[in-house]
Amino acid sequence: MQDAFFKLDPRDGFAVTAADYLSDFDRQVLTYLYQPLMGTGAYSLYLLLWTQPTTVQVQPHSALLALLNVDLPTLYDSRIRLEALGLVKTYQQVTAAGRTFTYELYAPQAPTAFFTDDLLSLLLYDAVGEDRFDQMKAQFQLHPVKASAGWEEVSLSFLDVFHVNSQLLAQPPATIAEAKSTFQTTTQANQPQLDQRATADFDWPFFKQQLQASFVSVRELDHYHDQLLTLHALYGLTELELARYVNESIDLNTNKLDWSALKRLVARQPTKVAPTTAPAATNEATATTTTQTDLSKNDQQLIAVSRQLAPVTFLTQLKQQQGGYVTDSEQRVLERLTSRHVFADPSIINILSHYVISVRKMPTLTQAYVDGVANGWLQHHVTTPEAAMKEVKSFYRQKQAPKRNSRTKQPLRKETLPDWAKDGYQAPKQKVTAAQRAAVQKRLAALQDNKDGE
Template sequence: MQRPDTFSPQAGFVLTKAGHLSDFDEKVAISLYQPLIGPIAMALYLSLWQEVKDRALVTDRRLQLWLLDLLDIDIDQLFNARVKLEAVGLLRTYTQVDSLGRYYAYELYAPVAPDAFFKDDLLGLLLYDKVGEKRYDELVGQFSLKPVRRPEWQEITASFLDVFRFDHDLSKEPPAVVAAKSDMTQKEATRPRLGTGGGYDWALVKAMLANSNIQAGQLATHQEALYQIAGFYGIQPPDFARLISRATDVMTGKINLSQLRRLAEQGYTRAQPHAQPTTTTAPPKVASADEALLQKAKSMPPRQFLTAAKQAKNVRMYPANNELRAVQQLSERNVFDAPTINILIDYILRTNDSINQALLDAIANSWLKANVNSPEAALKQISDFEKQKASGQKRRQGSAKGPRQEKLPDWAQAGYKPKKETISETDKKILAEQMKKWKELNEQGGKTDGGHA
């Protein structure tokens, strides 16, 4: 998510709590939630719990700059940490502008109980994905309760009224007790929220399931997960109602989400015709290849887009089970909408024949870091990355030096001619006198030799 400009260090904040945080809750948060949200978000969460007061006053606010100094982070890191806490249900945020300026109210929530965490489709699956099977099993064992109870045991536990007696009528509660009940109201721990599909025709789904054995409230309980399945496969309400009915346990009336996913995948696979080479008419011209890709990404659910992208490489290709799981898990995290996921699928399959879980997660995280939140932003991120990569290659090529060439001395150059040096007039006179003396000495020597002969 992209940080809004209004979320600044100079904005104020106040703290309130929806419940209490016990030592055990803190252990659950660190062991189960920290692998999902990271150390910065967990440090923020625990720091806010240390600072929250019993009574929150709007006028008793601090600047968010205080949090930045406390945690030694910047405003973008604070925003990312905040939304991660919100996503997993540990925090709710409200905002208001008054005479003192904009401020945020942070409402703190305790973690869900470990059993609820592991039963949650989103939290449990994301933890498994983050820590791996071995560590996941260790955490399950760490928080599992195995009560010792034998069939032959007879319970003799005393009840409350077996032990305690009241001096007054229990039907007439003292005012202080009545007031305490309202003051002690504690909100339930929240869970992560997916889109509920406000535009999906849930009324039609409910009407078609009216005569089935589905338990009352099951649609509302699982609406977020149901919407994710319908969106991933592009299932229309009438077909979806039939799938839900088939995935409902006949004894308990509860929806089996795992069975529903399998049925959705089987139904999609059967609905696709066997791949055969066909001639197709040319699509209408658009301004650019990116616009054509956007049109496809916005018109198909991820499951259909994945198949189309594979068959665009070769009509006989198909998505493998591990590819389906990888894309579906990304869809369930609710970090990108369906068109953005489709752009990501296309980007990976441009240079790869299949989708690898590690590569998918790596690119998804880099996009999240860059605040990509739409298919248009995804295309821009791809373009910027490709330009940056090309620029880096040019710099590396430009910096590569050829073999060193030594400069030849003047005398070794072709056509070298020695410089003509000029003699001054003084030097000429000195030279003439020396030549004259040399000639005189030479003549005297010649006469001496002749006398001896």
């Protein structure tokens, strides 16, 4: 988070405004549904901004740092998490007096929208587990009265109770019209949106045109806009293919898109080679980059294949070569990485999959390891598959480099064998005197006397 010191300074001013009305129920949704996703730091920052006066009063960020008792990188990380979840929009203004930020607060999505949002519900599921997820789903589930259960509604309507002047209703006063114009706002989506990089090769109006004769509404398609584009990027689907799958996944009883059925249908389809849409200029830049990085022929072939296959297709073929298969959790890992659109070129995701499965010899893609590699590549400004391959090679050059021994080599001590241990040793001959011979004879006689006396 070294970028935090360049993008934020404690002396920078900030002001707070609100785009939505925030209620106590919003606080409950924020605590139970959003807090597991954003963490305690971002949760505390949102609540603190909530309590700030929504005026033009400008304060330094050092006030936030002191109230939260955190450092600048932590504050910046908390802010971008709120931005990613659609809870805060940040606006910047630079003048001669300095830099000022305005934080516009948005209410969390209602539980009905949260649990039908594939990205948010999937993140919550991964964060808290299946049991806790089911508990929170039951906690926020509504239980309306069903007329078919023998209950009859006897509620009175508005005009049954209140009487309104018909003339005023036909011609409202100017003040009423002014108030209506003031408070009439356009609906804004709070959920994270895919940027233009992920949608450059997908014609959304043409896609919707293919579904005009179907039962699904345009509003329903717009609601699943980001998720549909994620499927396109993940599986390499064209507009016509995705429209066909959507048409087969519509619930005819409700005319709603069954998102779970759509995902299962797409996942069951045989993998295919996605058409290459890179222009000639891109190919020339790729060739130049390849020359600069001195990639081998095998590396160039791998990059060419990674540009032609969608991430799920690439991983499927990679696992099949090794006798394995793509698990549901691996599909979720790729889906999450694609939906975050951290890499503009999907072929980088393919190089990452090859690195984990074929180079590191890991049986499956895991979320923690993939996030670690992706973060490392982002910090090294990896924007092309050639740069990703260079990162892999650089890592292994460091691993294979001989390590210097920090210890100073001590001279080996040469052991010298004693003379008696050497081959062919003969004891030196010594002359025996008459006195020594007499002493030996005397001792032998004494030993003989002791033996006879026993």
